Amino acid sequence: MTVRALRDRVMGTDLLLVLPPQAQAAVLEWLRAVERTFSRFDPGSDTSRVNAGGAVVVSELFLTALDEACRYFDATGGLFNPFLGAELARLGYDTDFALVGTRDVGATTSPAGASDVAAAFPVGASDVAAAAAPGGAPVVHLDHDRRAVTLSPGLAVDLGGFVKGWSVQRAAEAERDSGRVPYGMIDAGGDLVAWRPDDGRPWRIGVEHPLRERPVGVLELPMPTTAVATSSVVRRRWRDRAGAELHHLIDPRTGEPADSDCAQATVITADLAAAEVYATCLVLLGTREGPRWLAGQAPGAGWITVGRDGRVRSSVALV
Template sequence: MAPEDRGARERLMGTEILLAALGTAHQAQVFGWLGAVERTFSRFTTDSDTTRVNSAGGRPTEVAPMFAAALAEACAHCERTGGLFDPFLAADMERIGYDRDFALIAAEGVAGSGHTAAPPRAPRGTGAPRVEIDHDRHTVTLSPGLHVDLGGFVKGWSVQQAADALRRGGAPRGLIDAGGDIAAWRTRDDPPWRIGVEHPLTGATAAELTLAPATSVATSSIARRTWQGADGTPVHHLLDPRTGAPAVSDCAQATVFASDLGAAEVYATCLVLLGTGDGPDLLADLDATAAWMTVDRDGRVRPSPNLDLHCHEAAFDDPS
Protein backbone atom coordinates (compact mmCIF):
# COMPACT_ATOMS: atom_id res chain seq x y z
CA MET A 1 0.00 0.00 0.00
CA ALA A 2 1.40 3.39 -1.00
CA PRO A 3 1.84 5.95 1.80
CA GLU A 4 -0.78 8.26 0.29
CA ASP A 5 -3.36 5.43 0.31
CA ARG A 6 -3.15 5.00 4.06
CA GLY A 7 -4.48 8.47 4.79
CA ALA A 8 -3.63 10.72 7.70
CA ARG A 9 -5.56 12.14 10.63
CA GLU A 10 -5.07 15.14 12.88
CA ARG A 11 -7.36 17.06 15.22
CA LEU A 12 -7.68 20.72 14.23
CA MET A 13 -10.40 23.38 14.34
CA GLY A 14 -12.32 21.40 16.95
CA THR A 15 -12.76 18.35 14.75
CA GLU A 16 -10.88 15.42 13.24
CA ILE A 17 -9.32 16.09 9.86
CA LEU A 18 -8.95 13.07 7.56
CA LEU A 19 -6.82 13.19 4.42
CA ALA A 20 -6.85 10.50 1.73
CA ALA A 21 -4.93 9.87 -1.51
CA LEU A 22 -2.38 12.59 -0.67
CA GLY A 23 1.37 12.14 -0.28
CA THR A 24 3.20 13.17 2.86
CA ALA A 25 4.26 16.55 1.46
CA HIS A 26 0.69 17.42 0.56
CA GLN A 27 -0.52 16.15 3.94
CA ALA A 28 1.92 18.47 5.70
CA GLN A 29 0.77 21.34 3.49
CA VAL A 30 -2.89 20.82 4.39
CA PHE A 31 -2.32 20.31 8.11
CA GLY A 32 -0.02 23.35 8.24
CA TRP A 33 -2.62 25.52 6.51
CA LEU A 34 -5.50 24.36 8.67
CA GLY A 35 -3.42 24.85 11.81
CA ALA A 36 -2.78 28.45 10.77
CA VAL A 37 -6.51 28.88 10.14
CA GLU A 38 -7.31 27.60 13.63
CA ARG A 39 -4.86 30.03 15.24
CA THR A 40 -6.23 32.93 13.22
CA PHE A 41 -9.98 32.37 13.61
CA SER A 42 -10.49 30.74 17.01
CA ARG A 43 -12.96 32.48 19.32
CA PHE A 44 -11.33 30.84 22.32
CA THR A 45 -7.77 32.19 22.28
CA THR A 46 -6.75 35.69 23.30
CA ASP A 47 -4.32 36.30 20.44
CA SER A 48 -6.46 35.22 17.46
CA ASP A 49 -7.59 37.75 14.88
CA THR A 50 -11.19 37.00 15.81
CA THR A 51 -10.62 37.87 19.47
CA ARG A 52 -8.64 41.00 18.67
CA VAL A 53 -11.21 42.29 16.17
CA ASN A 54 -14.10 41.61 18.56
CA SER A 55 -12.38 43.42 21.42
CA ALA A 56 -11.24 46.43 19.39
CA GLY A 57 -14.26 48.57 20.26
CA GLY A 58 -14.73 49.86 16.73
CA ARG A 59 -11.05 50.58 16.06
CA PRO A 60 -9.26 49.25 12.95
CA THR A 61 -7.44 45.99 13.68
CA GLU A 62 -4.62 44.53 11.65
CA VAL A 63 -5.41 40.98 10.58
CA ALA A 64 -3.95 38.21 8.47
CA PRO A 65 -4.84 38.36 4.77
CA MET A 66 -6.73 35.07 5.16
CA PHE A 67 -8.95 36.65 7.82
CA ALA A 68 -9.85 39.58 5.60
CA ALA A 69 -10.54 37.28 2.65
CA ALA A 70 -12.76 34.87 4.59
CA LEU A 71 -14.68 37.68 6.30
CA ALA A 72 -15.32 39.40 2.96
CA GLU A 73 -16.68 36.17 1.49
CA ALA A 74 -18.84 35.56 4.58
CA CYS A 75 -20.26 39.08 4.34
CA ALA A 76 -21.10 38.47 0.68
CA HIS A 77 -23.04 35.34 1.64
CA CYS A 78 -24.79 37.29 4.39
CA GLU A 79 -25.99 39.81 1.83
CA ARG A 80 -27.00 37.12 -0.68
CA THR A 81 -29.14 35.31 1.91
CA GLY A 82 -30.76 38.45 3.26
CA GLY A 83 -28.99 37.99 6.59
CA LEU A 84 -30.19 34.43 7.12
CA PHE A 85 -26.55 33.43 7.16
CA ASP A 86 -25.03 35.76 9.74
CA PRO A 87 -21.28 35.76 10.52
CA PHE A 88 -21.80 38.07 13.50
CA LEU A 89 -23.40 35.77 16.09
CA ALA A 90 -20.44 35.52 18.48
CA ALA A 91 -22.21 37.37 21.29
CA ASP A 92 -25.29 35.18 20.88
CA MET A 93 -23.14 32.04 20.99
CA GLU A 94 -21.60 33.15 24.26
CA ARG A 95 -25.01 34.13 25.62
CA ILE A 96 -26.36 30.59 25.20
CA GLY A 97 -23.23 29.07 26.76
CA TYR A 98 -20.99 28.28 23.78
CA ASP A 99 -18.21 30.32 25.37
CA ARG A 100 -15.25 27.94 25.10
CA ASP A 101 -14.01 25.05 22.97
CA PHE A 102 -16.83 22.59 22.43
CA ALA A 103 -14.70 19.68 23.62
CA LEU A 104 -14.83 21.23 27.10
CA ILE A 105 -18.59 21.69 26.94
CA ALA A 106 -19.08 18.13 25.71
CA ALA A 107 -16.91 16.76 28.51
CA GLU A 108 -19.01 18.52 31.13
CA GLY A 109 -22.33 18.18 29.33
CA VAL A 110 -23.48 21.59 30.53
CA ALA A 111 -22.83 25.07 29.22
CA GLY A 112 -20.60 27.18 31.39
CA SER A 113 -22.27 30.57 31.26
CA GLY A 114 -23.44 30.29 34.85
CA HIS A 115 -26.91 31.58 34.01
CA THR A 116 -30.00 29.71 35.15
CA ALA A 117 -31.40 30.58 31.71
CA ALA A 118 -30.04 32.39 28.68
CA PRO A 119 -30.28 36.14 29.27
CA PRO A 120 -32.19 38.35 26.83
CA ARG A 121 -30.48 39.10 23.57
CA ALA A 122 -28.44 42.28 23.84
CA PRO A 123 -28.84 44.97 21.15
CA ARG A 124 -25.97 45.36 18.70
CA GLY A 125 -25.89 49.11 19.13
CA THR A 126 -27.50 52.00 17.33
CA GLY A 127 -27.30 52.64 13.62
CA ALA A 128 -26.54 50.24 10.81
CA PRO A 129 -23.80 47.69 11.59
CA ARG A 130 -20.51 48.69 10.00
CA VAL A 131 -17.96 46.29 8.56
CA GLU A 132 -14.92 47.79 6.89
CA ILE A 133 -12.31 45.51 5.30
CA ASP A 134 -9.16 47.12 3.94
CA HIS A 135 -7.38 44.46 1.91
CA ASP A 136 -4.42 46.72 1.16
CA ARG A 137 -3.71 47.58 4.79
CA HIS A 138 -4.98 44.21 6.07
CA THR A 139 -7.32 45.81 8.59
CA VAL A 140 -10.87 45.10 9.73
CA THR A 141 -13.13 47.54 11.54
CA LEU A 142 -16.42 46.47 13.13
CA SER A 143 -18.93 48.83 14.65
CA PRO A 144 -19.09 48.56 18.47
CA GLY A 145 -21.31 45.68 19.59
CA LEU A 146 -20.72 43.67 16.40
CA HIS A 147 -18.75 40.48 17.09
CA VAL A 148 -17.64 38.11 14.35
CA ASP A 149 -17.72 34.31 14.54
CA LEU A 150 -17.04 32.57 11.24
CA GLY A 151 -17.48 29.16 12.87
CA GLY A 152 -18.39 26.36 10.48
CA PHE A 153 -18.12 28.64 7.48
CA VAL A 154 -14.40 29.15 7.89
CA LYS A 155 -13.90 25.42 8.28
CA GLY A 156 -15.51 24.85 4.89
CA TRP A 157 -13.82 27.87 3.35
CA SER A 158 -10.35 26.81 4.51
CA VAL A 159 -10.77 23.20 3.40
CA GLN A 160 -11.84 24.40 -0.05
CA GLN A 161 -8.83 26.72 -0.18
CA ALA A 162 -6.57 23.77 0.64
CA ALA A 163 -8.18 21.54 -1.98
CA ASP A 164 -7.95 24.24 -4.66
CA ALA A 165 -4.27 24.83 -3.87
CA LEU A 166 -3.50 21.12 -4.19
CA ARG A 167 -5.34 20.84 -7.49
CA ARG A 168 -3.51 23.88 -8.87
CA GLY A 169 -0.28 22.25 -7.72
CA GLY A 170 -1.00 19.13 -9.72
CA ALA A 171 -2.54 16.73 -7.19
CA PRO A 172 -4.85 14.66 -9.44
CA ARG A 173 -6.81 13.00 -6.65
CA GLY A 174 -7.53 13.72 -3.01
CA LEU A 175 -10.07 13.99 -0.24
CA ILE A 176 -10.12 16.33 2.75
CA ASP A 177 -12.71 15.50 5.38
CA ALA A 178 -13.14 17.95 8.25
CA GLY A 179 -15.66 16.30 10.56
CA GLY A 180 -17.94 15.31 7.70
CA ASP A 181 -17.44 18.44 5.62
CA ILE A 182 -15.65 17.19 2.53
CA ALA A 183 -13.80 18.43 -0.52
CA ALA A 184 -13.08 15.53 -2.89
CA TRP A 185 -11.66 15.44 -6.39
CA ARG A 186 -10.29 12.90 -8.85
CA THR A 187 -9.77 12.33 -12.56
CA ARG A 188 -12.57 10.64 -14.46
CA ASP A 189 -10.43 7.49 -14.75
CA ASP A 190 -9.88 7.19 -10.98
CA PRO A 191 -12.10 5.03 -8.75
CA PRO A 192 -14.92 7.21 -7.37
CA TRP A 193 -15.10 8.46 -3.80
CA ARG A 194 -17.90 6.85 -1.80
CA ILE A 195 -19.19 8.44 1.38
CA GLY A 196 -21.89 7.82 3.95
CA VAL A 197 -24.09 10.41 5.64
CA GLU A 198 -25.03 9.60 9.21
CA HIS A 199 -28.65 9.83 10.31
CA PRO A 200 -28.77 12.45 13.10
CA LEU A 201 -31.48 10.68 15.09
CA THR A 202 -30.50 7.02 14.83
CA GLY A 203 -26.76 7.09 14.21
CA ALA A 204 -27.27 4.66 11.32
CA THR A 205 -26.32 5.51 7.74
CA ALA A 206 -28.96 7.73 6.18
CA ALA A 207 -27.41 7.59 2.70
CA GLU A 208 -24.51 6.05 0.81
CA LEU A 209 -23.31 8.19 -2.07
CA THR A 210 -20.84 7.91 -4.96
CA LEU A 211 -19.46 11.37 -5.67
CA ALA A 212 -18.92 13.05 -9.01
CA PRO A 213 -15.28 13.83 -9.93
CA ALA A 214 -15.14 17.18 -8.08
CA THR A 215 -17.65 17.73 -5.30
CA SER A 216 -17.82 19.47 -1.94
CA VAL A 217 -20.18 18.25 0.77
CA ALA A 218 -21.27 20.15 3.89
CA THR A 219 -23.61 19.00 6.65
CA SER A 220 -25.34 21.13 9.28
CA SER A 221 -27.13 19.30 12.07
CA ILE A 222 -28.88 20.22 15.31
CA ALA A 223 -27.50 16.95 16.75
CA ARG A 224 -23.80 17.65 16.18
CA ARG A 225 -23.02 20.21 18.87
CA THR A 226 -25.61 19.96 21.60
CA TRP A 227 -25.47 20.42 25.34
CA GLN A 228 -27.66 20.97 28.34
CA GLY A 229 -28.20 24.59 29.22
CA ALA A 230 -27.66 25.75 32.77
CA ASP A 231 -31.45 25.67 33.28
CA GLY A 232 -31.64 22.04 32.11
CA THR A 233 -33.03 22.67 28.63
CA PRO A 234 -31.30 21.20 25.56
CA VAL A 235 -29.35 23.66 23.40
CA HIS A 236 -27.66 23.36 20.00
CA HIS A 237 -25.27 25.64 18.15
CA LEU A 238 -27.24 26.46 14.99
CA LEU A 239 -28.65 29.87 15.86
CA ASP A 240 -31.37 31.65 13.93
CA PRO A 241 -30.16 35.25 13.49
CA ARG A 242 -33.77 36.41 13.39
CA THR A 243 -34.28 35.34 17.00
CA GLY A 244 -30.84 34.71 18.49
CA ALA A 245 -32.12 31.30 19.60
CA PRO A 246 -31.36 27.78 18.34
CA ALA A 247 -33.18 26.86 15.12
CA VAL A 248 -36.62 25.29 15.58
CA SER A 249 -37.62 24.31 12.02
CA ASP A 250 -38.68 20.79 11.02
CA CYS A 251 -35.20 20.11 9.61
CA ALA A 252 -32.82 18.22 11.90
CA GLN A 253 -30.00 17.95 9.39
CA ALA A 254 -29.14 19.24 5.94
CA THR A 255 -26.37 17.99 3.66
CA VAL A 256 -25.51 20.12 0.63
CA PHE A 257 -23.48 19.14 -2.43
CA ALA A 258 -21.89 22.01 -4.34
CA SER A 259 -18.75 23.08 -6.18
CA ASP A 260 -17.53 25.17 -3.23
CA LEU A 261 -17.44 23.99 0.39
CA GLY A 262 -17.76 27.44 1.95
CA ALA A 263 -20.95 28.06 -0.03
CA ALA A 264 -22.21 24.57 0.82
CA GLU A 265 -21.76 25.39 4.54
CA VAL A 266 -23.90 28.48 4.10
CA TYR A 267 -26.59 26.63 2.16
CA ALA A 268 -26.79 23.79 4.68
CA THR A 269 -27.21 26.26 7.53
CA CYS A 270 -29.98 28.09 5.67
CA LEU A 271 -31.82 24.82 5.02
CA VAL A 272 -31.82 23.96 8.72
CA LEU A 273 -32.98 27.45 9.66
CA LEU A 274 -35.82 27.62 7.11
CA GLY A 275 -36.86 23.97 7.16
CA THR A 276 -37.84 21.57 4.41
CA GLY A 277 -40.63 23.82 3.10
CA ASP A 278 -38.96 27.15 2.38
CA GLY A 279 -35.32 26.03 2.52
CA PRO A 280 -35.13 24.25 -0.86
CA ASP A 281 -36.73 27.24 -2.61
CA LEU A 282 -34.10 29.59 -1.23
CA LEU A 283 -31.32 27.22 -2.22
CA ALA A 284 -32.67 26.96 -5.76
CA ASP A 285 -32.57 30.77 -5.98
CA LEU A 286 -29.05 30.97 -4.55
CA ASP A 287 -27.46 28.19 -6.59
CA ALA A 288 -29.45 26.02 -8.98
CA THR A 289 -26.49 23.66 -9.36
CA ALA A 290 -26.33 22.81 -5.64
CA ALA A 291 -28.09 19.64 -4.48
CA TRP A 292 -29.20 18.58 -1.02
CA MET A 293 -30.62 15.94 1.24
CA THR A 294 -32.42 16.68 4.49
CA VAL A 295 -33.50 14.67 7.50
CA ASP A 296 -36.68 15.82 9.23
CA ARG A 297 -37.04 15.86 12.99
CA ASP A 298 -39.32 12.84 12.52
CA GLY A 299 -36.49 11.00 10.76
CA ARG A 300 -37.65 11.22 7.15
CA VAL A 301 -34.85 11.48 4.56
CA ARG A 302 -35.51 13.71 1.54
CA PRO A 303 -33.12 14.07 -1.44
CA SER A 304 -33.31 16.89 -3.98
CA PRO A 305 -34.32 16.03 -7.57
CA ASN A 306 -30.95 17.22 -8.94
CA LEU A 307 -28.74 15.09 -6.71
CA ASP A 308 -27.30 13.35 -9.77
CA LEU A 309 -25.37 16.53 -10.58
CA HIS A 310 -22.99 15.65 -7.73
CA CYS A 311 -23.62 11.97 -7.01
CA HIS A 312 -23.43 9.21 -9.60
CA GLU A 313 -25.15 6.76 -7.25
CA ALA A 314 -27.21 7.25 -4.11
CA ALA A 315 -28.88 4.78 -1.74
CA PHE A 316 -31.14 6.15 0.99
CA ASP A 317 -32.38 4.67 4.23
CA ASP A 318 -35.76 6.24 3.52
CA PRO A 319 -36.12 7.56 -0.03
CA SER A 320 -39.81 8.39 0.33
Protein backbone atom coordinates (compact mmCIF):
# COMPACT_ATOMS: atom_id res chain seq x y z
CA MET A 1 0.00 0.00 0.00
CA THR A 2 1.39 3.38 -1.05
CA VAL A 3 0.52 6.17 1.38
CA ARG A 4 1.07 9.77 0.35
CA ALA A 5 0.48 13.17 1.91
CA LEU A 6 -1.94 15.54 0.18
CA ARG A 7 -2.55 19.11 1.30
CA ASP A 8 -5.70 21.00 0.33
CA ARG A 9 -8.20 23.38 1.87
CA VAL A 10 -11.80 22.70 2.87
CA MET A 11 -14.32 24.13 5.37
CA GLY A 12 -12.14 27.20 5.77
CA THR A 13 -9.18 25.23 7.09
CA ASP A 14 -6.04 23.47 5.92
CA LEU A 15 -6.46 19.77 5.19
CA LEU A 16 -3.77 17.09 5.36
CA LEU A 17 -4.56 13.58 4.10
CA VAL A 18 -2.01 10.83 4.74
CA LEU A 19 -3.71 8.13 2.69
CA PRO A 20 -3.42 6.17 -0.57
CA PRO A 21 -4.32 8.37 -3.59
CA GLN A 22 -7.69 6.69 -4.24
CA ALA A 23 -8.71 7.17 -0.64
CA GLN A 24 -7.61 10.81 -0.77
CA ALA A 25 -9.97 11.49 -3.66
CA ALA A 26 -12.92 9.87 -1.87
CA VAL A 27 -12.29 11.72 1.39
CA LEU A 28 -11.88 15.06 -0.34
CA GLU A 29 -15.12 14.56 -2.29
CA TRP A 30 -16.97 13.71 0.96
CA LEU A 31 -15.62 16.71 2.86
CA ARG A 32 -16.51 19.08 0.04
CA ALA A 33 -20.07 17.71 0.03
CA VAL A 34 -20.24 18.35 3.78
CA GLU A 35 -18.96 21.88 3.25
CA ARG A 36 -21.67 22.61 0.66
CA THR A 37 -24.35 21.28 2.99
CA PHE A 38 -23.36 23.06 6.20
CA SER A 39 -21.86 26.41 5.16
CA ARG A 40 -23.54 29.38 6.84
CA PHE A 41 -22.35 31.55 3.97
CA ASP A 42 -23.74 29.63 0.99
CA PRO A 43 -27.36 30.72 0.39
CA GLY A 44 -28.17 27.33 -1.13
CA SER A 45 -26.86 25.20 1.74
CA ASP A 46 -29.17 23.32 4.07
CA THR A 47 -27.90 25.46 6.94
CA SER A 48 -28.79 28.72 5.21
CA ARG A 49 -32.20 27.47 4.13
CA VAL A 50 -33.02 26.24 7.67
CA ASN A 51 -31.80 29.51 9.19
CA ALA A 52 -34.11 31.45 6.86
CA GLY A 53 -37.06 30.05 8.82
CA GLY A 54 -40.08 27.80 8.36
CA ALA A 55 -40.29 24.03 8.05
CA VAL A 56 -37.44 23.12 5.68
CA VAL A 57 -36.90 19.73 4.08
CA VAL A 58 -33.21 18.92 4.35
CA SER A 59 -30.79 16.23 3.25
CA GLU A 60 -30.31 13.08 5.29
CA LEU A 61 -26.73 14.25 5.83
CA PHE A 62 -27.86 17.49 7.47
CA LEU A 63 -30.50 15.83 9.61
CA THR A 64 -28.13 13.12 10.84
CA ALA A 65 -25.40 15.57 11.86
CA LEU A 66 -27.84 18.00 13.49
CA ASP A 67 -29.48 15.17 15.40
CA GLU A 68 -26.10 14.07 16.78
CA ALA A 69 -25.23 17.66 17.67
CA CYS A 70 -28.51 17.89 19.59
CA ARG A 71 -27.55 14.78 21.55
CA TYR A 72 -24.35 16.49 22.68
CA PHE A 73 -26.39 19.61 23.43
CA ASP A 74 -28.51 17.48 25.74
CA ALA A 75 -25.59 15.54 27.26
CA THR A 76 -23.68 18.72 28.14
CA GLY A 77 -26.71 20.56 29.53
CA GLY A 78 -26.46 23.09 26.70
CA LEU A 79 -22.83 23.99 27.30
CA PHE A 80 -22.19 22.77 23.78
CA ASN A 81 -24.74 24.69 21.71
CA PRO A 82 -25.11 24.22 17.94
CA PHE A 83 -27.62 27.10 17.71
CA LEU A 84 -25.33 30.12 18.08
CA GLY A 85 -25.35 31.31 14.48
CA ALA A 86 -27.32 34.45 15.35
CA GLU A 87 -24.86 35.37 18.08
CA LEU A 88 -21.90 34.92 15.73
CA ALA A 89 -23.57 37.04 13.06
CA ARG A 90 -24.39 39.77 15.60
CA LEU A 91 -20.74 39.91 16.61
CA GLY A 92 -19.64 40.25 12.99
CA TYR A 93 -18.82 36.68 11.97
CA ASP A 94 -21.44 36.65 9.22
CA THR A 95 -19.26 35.84 6.23
CA ASP A 96 -16.25 33.70 5.39
CA PHE A 97 -13.66 34.39 8.07
CA ALA A 98 -11.06 35.45 5.51
CA LEU A 99 -13.26 38.52 4.89
CA VAL A 100 -14.23 39.31 8.50
CA GLY A 101 -10.93 40.99 9.34
CA THR A 102 -10.95 43.09 6.15
CA ARG A 103 -14.05 45.14 6.93
CA ASP A 104 -15.37 47.42 9.64
CA VAL A 105 -17.23 45.12 12.00
CA GLY A 106 -19.72 46.51 14.48
CA ALA A 107 -21.71 44.62 17.10
CA THR A 108 -25.42 45.06 16.51
CA THR A 109 -28.61 44.29 18.34
CA SER A 110 -29.51 40.59 18.50
CA PRO A 111 -32.25 39.41 16.16
CA ALA A 112 -35.67 38.95 17.70
CA GLY A 113 -35.65 36.00 20.03
CA ALA A 114 -31.87 35.55 20.09
CA SER A 115 -31.59 36.62 23.72
CA ASP A 116 -34.15 33.95 24.63
CA VAL A 117 -32.18 31.34 22.75
CA ALA A 118 -28.95 32.24 24.53
CA ALA A 119 -30.61 31.39 27.82
CA ALA A 120 -32.00 28.05 26.66
CA PHE A 121 -30.27 24.78 27.47
CA PRO A 122 -32.04 21.40 27.94
CA VAL A 123 -32.71 19.21 24.94
CA GLY A 124 -35.41 16.58 24.82
CA ALA A 125 -34.61 13.20 23.29
CA SER A 126 -37.21 12.38 20.62
CA ASP A 127 -38.32 13.93 17.35
CA VAL A 128 -38.24 17.24 19.21
CA ALA A 129 -34.56 17.79 19.85
CA ALA A 130 -34.11 21.29 21.15
CA ALA A 131 -33.86 23.74 23.97
CA ALA A 132 -36.85 25.01 25.85
CA ALA A 133 -37.07 28.77 25.65
CA PRO A 134 -38.24 30.67 28.76
CA GLY A 135 -41.83 30.48 27.55
CA GLY A 136 -41.59 26.71 27.19
CA ALA A 137 -41.90 26.57 23.38
CA PRO A 138 -39.39 24.37 21.51
CA VAL A 139 -36.77 26.30 19.59
CA VAL A 140 -36.06 23.61 17.02
CA HIS A 141 -38.08 20.65 15.81
CA LEU A 142 -36.56 17.72 13.94
CA ASP A 143 -39.19 15.78 11.98
CA HIS A 144 -37.48 12.55 10.95
CA ASP A 145 -40.49 11.24 9.02
CA ARG A 146 -40.65 14.30 6.75
CA ARG A 147 -36.91 14.96 7.04
CA ALA A 148 -37.71 18.54 7.98
CA VAL A 149 -36.23 21.03 10.45
CA THR A 150 -38.06 24.01 11.96
CA LEU A 151 -36.34 26.72 14.02
CA SER A 152 -37.96 29.34 16.19
CA PRO A 153 -37.58 32.94 14.95
CA GLY A 154 -34.20 34.44 15.78
CA LEU A 155 -32.46 31.09 16.00
CA ALA A 156 -29.68 30.03 13.63
CA VAL A 157 -27.78 26.76 13.31
CA ASP A 158 -23.99 26.87 13.28
CA LEU A 159 -22.39 23.43 13.46
CA GLY A 160 -18.94 24.90 12.80
CA GLY A 161 -16.13 22.81 14.26
CA PHE A 162 -18.53 20.08 15.30
CA VAL A 163 -19.47 19.11 11.75
CA LYS A 164 -15.82 19.29 10.71
CA GLY A 165 -14.96 16.74 13.39
CA TRP A 166 -18.07 14.69 12.73
CA SER A 167 -17.35 14.43 9.00
CA VAL A 168 -13.63 13.68 9.43
CA GLN A 169 -14.51 10.92 11.89
CA ARG A 170 -16.88 9.31 9.41
CA ALA A 171 -14.40 9.58 6.58
CA ALA A 172 -11.73 7.93 8.73
CA GLU A 173 -14.10 5.12 9.78
CA ALA A 174 -15.04 4.45 6.16
CA GLU A 175 -11.41 4.15 5.04
CA ARG A 176 -10.27 2.19 8.09
CA ASP A 177 -13.21 -0.24 8.05
CA SER A 178 -12.83 -0.91 4.32
CA GLY A 179 -9.72 -2.93 5.13
CA ARG A 180 -7.86 -1.20 2.31
CA VAL A 181 -6.28 1.53 4.48
CA PRO A 182 -4.87 -0.01 7.67
CA TYR A 183 -2.67 3.01 8.35
CA GLY A 184 -3.78 6.62 7.77
CA MET A 185 -4.53 10.08 9.06
CA ILE A 186 -7.02 12.85 8.22
CA ASP A 187 -6.08 16.22 9.70
CA ALA A 188 -8.38 19.23 9.27
CA GLY A 189 -6.71 22.27 10.76
CA GLY A 190 -5.10 20.31 13.60
CA ASP A 191 -8.26 18.35 14.42
CA LEU A 192 -7.49 14.84 13.31
CA VAL A 193 -8.17 11.13 13.32
CA ALA A 194 -5.20 8.77 12.98
CA TRP A 195 -5.34 4.99 12.87
CA ARG A 196 -2.95 2.07 12.63
CA PRO A 197 -2.89 -1.71 13.08
CA ASP A 198 -2.84 -2.92 16.69
CA ASP A 199 0.84 -3.76 16.34
CA GLY A 200 1.66 -0.72 14.19
CA ARG A 201 3.97 2.11 15.14
CA PRO A 202 2.07 4.82 17.07
CA TRP A 203 1.51 8.20 15.47
CA ARG A 204 3.26 11.16 17.09
CA ILE A 205 1.94 14.70 16.65
CA GLY A 206 3.10 18.10 17.80
CA VAL A 207 0.77 20.29 19.90
CA GLU A 208 1.17 24.02 19.24
CA HIS A 209 1.35 26.55 22.04
CA PRO A 210 -1.11 29.37 21.29
CA LEU A 211 0.98 32.08 22.96
CA ARG A 212 4.58 31.02 22.36
CA GLU A 213 6.71 29.94 19.43
CA ARG A 214 7.81 26.67 20.98
CA PRO A 215 5.22 23.87 21.01
CA VAL A 216 3.47 22.52 24.07
CA GLY A 217 5.11 19.20 23.25
CA VAL A 218 4.82 16.02 21.20
CA LEU A 219 1.97 13.62 21.87
CA GLU A 220 2.20 9.90 21.11
CA LEU A 221 -1.28 8.75 20.15
CA PRO A 222 -2.13 5.87 22.49
CA MET A 223 -4.89 3.92 20.74
CA PRO A 224 -5.06 2.13 17.36
CA THR A 225 -7.62 4.79 16.41
CA THR A 226 -7.24 8.16 18.11
CA ALA A 227 -8.96 11.51 17.62
CA VAL A 228 -7.45 14.82 18.70
CA ALA A 229 -9.31 18.16 18.69
CA THR A 230 -8.15 21.60 19.79
CA SER A 231 -10.24 24.70 20.53
CA SER A 232 -8.58 28.06 20.97
CA VAL A 233 -9.60 31.67 21.60
CA VAL A 234 -6.41 32.80 19.86
CA ARG A 235 -7.56 31.66 16.41
CA ARG A 236 -10.33 33.40 14.47
CA ARG A 237 -10.12 36.76 16.20
CA TRP A 238 -11.31 40.14 14.96
CA ARG A 239 -12.09 43.63 16.29
CA ASP A 240 -15.37 45.52 16.31
CA ARG A 241 -15.67 49.26 15.55
CA ALA A 242 -14.95 50.12 19.16
CA GLY A 243 -11.67 48.21 19.00
CA ALA A 244 -12.82 45.36 21.23
CA GLU A 245 -11.21 42.05 20.31
CA LEU A 246 -13.65 39.21 19.69
CA HIS A 247 -13.30 35.51 18.94
CA HIS A 248 -15.53 32.74 17.61
CA LEU A 249 -16.00 30.56 20.73
CA ILE A 250 -19.30 31.79 22.10
CA ASP A 251 -20.41 30.99 25.63
CA PRO A 252 -24.11 30.06 25.34
CA ARG A 253 -24.66 31.21 28.92
CA THR A 254 -23.88 34.80 27.93
CA GLY A 255 -24.10 34.94 24.12
CA GLU A 256 -20.65 36.54 24.13
CA PRO A 257 -17.11 35.26 23.41
CA ALA A 258 -15.82 32.97 26.16
CA ASP A 259 -13.79 34.78 28.81
CA SER A 260 -12.51 31.97 31.05
CA ASP A 261 -8.82 31.65 31.93
CA CYS A 262 -8.36 28.96 29.24
CA ALA A 263 -6.75 30.09 25.97
CA GLN A 264 -6.63 26.64 24.38
CA ALA A 265 -7.83 23.12 25.10
CA THR A 266 -6.93 19.85 23.40
CA VAL A 267 -8.88 16.63 23.94
CA ILE A 268 -7.68 13.14 23.02
CA THR A 269 -10.32 10.41 22.70
CA ALA A 270 -11.70 7.83 20.26
CA ASP A 271 -14.20 10.04 18.38
CA LEU A 272 -13.43 13.41 16.81
CA ALA A 273 -16.96 14.83 17.09
CA ALA A 274 -16.85 14.15 20.84
CA ALA A 275 -13.36 15.61 21.09
CA GLU A 276 -14.55 18.79 19.33
CA VAL A 277 -17.42 19.16 21.79
CA TYR A 278 -15.29 18.51 24.86
CA ALA A 279 -12.46 20.82 23.79
CA THR A 280 -14.91 23.68 23.31
CA CYS A 281 -16.49 23.01 26.70
CA LEU A 282 -13.08 23.03 28.40
CA VAL A 283 -12.39 26.49 26.99
CA LEU A 284 -15.76 27.72 28.22
CA LEU A 285 -15.31 26.30 31.71
CA GLY A 286 -11.66 27.17 32.30
CA THR A 287 -8.51 25.31 33.29
CA ARG A 288 -9.75 24.20 36.72
CA GLU A 289 -13.45 23.48 36.31
CA GLY A 290 -13.10 22.11 32.77
CA PRO A 291 -11.00 19.00 33.53
CA ARG A 292 -13.24 18.10 36.49
CA TRP A 293 -16.30 18.41 34.23
CA LEU A 294 -14.64 16.29 31.51
CA ALA A 295 -13.83 13.53 34.01
CA GLY A 296 -17.57 13.16 34.59
CA GLN A 297 -18.48 13.30 30.90
CA ALA A 298 -15.73 11.12 29.41
CA PRO A 299 -13.49 9.54 32.07
CA GLY A 300 -11.14 8.01 29.51
CA ALA A 301 -10.46 11.20 27.57
CA GLY A 302 -7.06 12.86 27.78
CA TRP A 303 -6.69 16.63 27.85
CA ILE A 304 -4.20 19.47 27.60
CA THR A 305 -5.06 23.06 28.55
CA VAL A 306 -3.09 26.26 28.08
CA GLY A 307 -4.09 29.15 30.32
CA ARG A 308 -4.14 32.75 29.21
CA ASP A 309 -1.00 33.10 31.34
CA GLY A 310 0.69 30.47 29.14
CA ARG A 311 0.71 27.73 31.78
CA VAL A 312 0.29 24.21 30.41
CA ARG A 313 -1.70 21.60 32.33
CA SER A 314 -2.10 18.05 31.03
CA SER A 315 -3.50 14.65 31.89
CA VAL A 316 -1.32 12.98 29.25
CA ALA A 317 2.43 12.56 28.83
CA LEU A 318 4.12 14.98 26.45
CA VAL A 319 7.58 14.47 24.99
